[in-house]
Amino acid sequence: MSASVLYMSMSADGYIAGPNDEPGNPGGDRFMRLHEWYGYAPDGSSVEPSAVAKQFTDEFNATGAVLVGRRTAEQVEDYHGNHHGVPIFVVSHEPPGPTVVRYPLVTYVTDGIVSAMSQAKAAAGGRDVAVHGAYTAQRALEAGVLDEIQIHQIPVLFGGGRRLFDVLPSRIELQVVRVIDTPDATHIRYRVRR
Numbered sequence: 750m751s752a753s754v755l756y757m758s759m760s761a762d763g764y765i766a767g768p769n770d771e772p773g774n775p776g777g778d779r780f781m782r783l784h785e786w787y788g789y790a791p792d793g794s795s796v797e798p799s800a801v802a803k804q805f806t807d808e809f810n811a812t813g814a815v816l817v818g819r820r821t822a823e824q825v826e827d828y829h830g831n832h833h834g835v836p837i838f839v840v841s842h843e844p845p846g847p848t849v850v851r852y853p854l855v856t857y858v859t860d861g862i863v864s865a866m867s868q869a870k871a872a873a874g875g876r877d878v879a880v881h882g883a884y885t886a887q888r889a890l891e892a893g894v895l896d897e898i899q900i901h902q903i904p905v906l907f908g909g910g911r912r913l914f915d916v917l918p919s920r921i922e923l924q925v926v927r928v929i930d931t932p933d934a935t936h937i938r939y940r941v942r943r
Contacts, residue, residue, distance in 0.1 A: 751873045752896040753816065753866055753889065755880040756809060758783040758934070759900055759913050765883055766911035775824040777910050783903050786933035801931055805901075813873030814838065816865055816889075818882035819857075827855045832879075836872040840865045840885055866894040883913050890941065891918045898923065898939045 759765050760783065767777030776783075781791050787805070788798030798806065815832045819841035822828070828837060830852025837855045839845070845857040858865035866889065869878045880886060880895060889895035900913075923939035930936075 760907040764907035764910040812879040813876030814869040818885035821882035
């Protein structure tokens with residue numbers, strides 16, 4: 750049975766994007782610091798990934814669909830229609846712009862997070878659904894359709910930017926299912942308790 754899993758790198762003070770996160774500066778100032786553990790240099794160029802990074806790459810690439818919010822999708826130009834070759838579902842209050850027709854794997858869902866997750870899980874064919882975006886994660890938690898959270902906590906304090914869990918409807922209990930600690934990041938996987 751597929752699970753919906755939020756994958757997110759986050760600073761120790763809860764930020765997933767730095768200050769000045771906007772369309773011309775996706776991820777904000779010093780955003781790549783959150784992804785150095787994964788095999789990226791501060792300038793965004795690739796470096797040799799660690800064994801742990803390769804493990805998470807394999808895990809992520811085993812997902813069967815992606816669910817993402819519109820803001821995130823637009824910042825990455827709908828992944829140019831390809832996010833490791835699986836269907837991409839974009840949760841949005843508005844229909845897509847005209848360029849999306851070039852990307853057959855991208856579907857905009859305008860009737861809510863529950864419908865979007867249902868479609869993503871059906872398309873995933875029993876594999877997990879990767880979830881991206883703070884707002885989308887918050888709405889999925891609120892609707893009870895987010896199953897797990899994989900946080901890559903980076904030993905840095907951003908002091909500002911975009912927080913992952915800025916606004917939640919109520920307290921949500923989590924169960925720790927895995928912890929991998931490295932000098933570059935602490936990788937914590939949680940299951941959402943229902």
